[in-house]
Amino acid sequence: MSRAGGVFLAPERGKKVGCEIIQLFTKNSNQWNDPVLSKETAEKFKEEMKANGIKTAFAHDSYLINLGSPNETLYGRSLNAFIEEHKRAEALGLMGVVFHPGAHVGSGEEAAIGKIAEAINKTHEKTHGLKVLTLLENAAGQGSTIGYRFEHLASIMEKVKDQKRIGVCFDTQHAFAAGYDLRTEESYAKVWEEFDRIVGIKWLRAFHLNDSKKELGVRVDRHENIGKGLLGLTFFKCLMNDSRFENIPMSLETPKSEDCHEDKEALDLLRSL
Numbered sequence: 001m002s003r004a005g006g007v008f009l010a011p012e013r014g015k016k017v018g019c020e021i022i023q024l025f026t027k028n029s030n031q032w033n034d035p036v037l038s039k040e041t042a043e044k045f046k047e048e049m050k051a052n053g054i055k056t057a058f059a060h061d062s063y064l065i066n067l068g069s070p071n072e073t074l075y076g077r078s079l080n081a082f083i084e085e086h087k088r089a090e091a092l093g094l095m096g097v098v099f100h101p102g103a104h105v106g107s108g109e110e111a112a113i114g115k116i117a118e119a120i121n122k123t124h125e126k127t128h129g130l131k132v133l134t135l136l137e138n139a140a141g142q143g144s145t146i147g148y149r150f151e152h153l154a155s156i157m158e159k160v161k162d163q164k165r166i167g168v169c170f171d172t173q174h175a176f177a178a179g180y181d182l183r184t185e186e187s188y189a190k191v192w193e194e195f196d197r198i199v200g201i202k203w204l205r206a207f208h209l210n211d212s213k214k215e216l217g218v219r220v221d222r223h224e225n226i227g228k229g230l231l232g233l234t235f236f237k238c239l240m241n242d243s244r245f246e247n248i249p250m251s252l253e254t255p256k257s258e259d260c261h262e263d264k265e266a267l268d269l270l271r272s273l
C-alpha cells in the first residue's frame with residue numbers, strides 16, 4: 001500500500017480495498033536518506049491500523065540495499081540502511097522487514113551468501129531486543145541476484161545466529177520465474193515438498209501473491225495481476241485452500257492504478273477461490 005502523504009495513511013487505503021493485512025515501505029524506496037520517524041507518526045500509524053481493522057503489516061526494504069555487495073562502501077551503506085529499516089519497522093509495530101537477499105555483482109554466489117548472513121547478524125546485534133523479524137524473500141534470479149534457489153535461502157539462514165528473528169517471505173512470481181513450476185496440483189505439491197525439505201515450511205512468515213508476466217524459469221522479475229498471468233488460477237486455488245498457510249499473511253504486489261480497483265478485484269477473486 002502506498003505511503004504517499006504519510007505512512008499513517010496506508011491502513012485506511014488498505015481497508016478501502018478489503019485488506020486485512022498490508023505491506024508498505026517505511027520510507028522512499030529509491031533513496032538512501034533515512035528520514036526520522038517521529039513518535040507522533042508511529043503512534044498515529046498504530047491507531048490507524050486499529051481503527052481500520054488491519055491485523056498485521058510488514059515492511060519491504062529499500063530497493064537500493066544490497067547486502068551481498070562486494071563493494072565495501074555500498075555494503076556498509078546497505079547495512080546501515082538495513083538497520084534503520086528494522087528500527088522504523090519496530091517503531092511502527094510491524095511484524096517484519098521483507099528484503100531481497102542481494103546480488104553478488106561478480107563476486108560469486110558463495111561470497112554473497114556469506115556477506116548477507118553477516119549483515120543479518122550485524123543487524124540483529126545492533127537492534128538487540130527488537131521483536132521485528134528479518135524476512136528473506138526468494139528471488140526471481142535476475143542478473144546476479146541470490147535467493148532464486150531454495151538452497152540459497154537455507155544456507156543464509158543456517159548462518160544466522162539469532163534464529164528467533166528470521167523467517168521467509170515466499171514470492172509466488174519469483175519462485176515461478178526461478179523455475180519452480182507451481183501450475184498444476186501435482187507440481188504444486190512437489191515444489192512444497194522441496195521447499196519443506198530444503199528450507200522448512202515452519203519458517204514461512206509471509207507471502208507475496210503475484211501472477212507472472214514471464215515464463216517458467218526465465219529468471220525475470222515481472223509481476224502480473226492474479227489470474228491474468230502465466231502462473232494461473234489453478235495455482236492460486238491450491239494456495240488459497242492449503243491449510244498449512246491459513247495463518248500466514250499474504251500481500252499483493254501486482255500492478256495497479258491510483259484508485260487501487262485492481263487490488264479489490266484481486267482480493268475478491270482470491271477469496272472466491
Ligand SMILES: [Zn+2]
Pocket residue numbers: 137171208253
Ligand atoms: Zn515480492
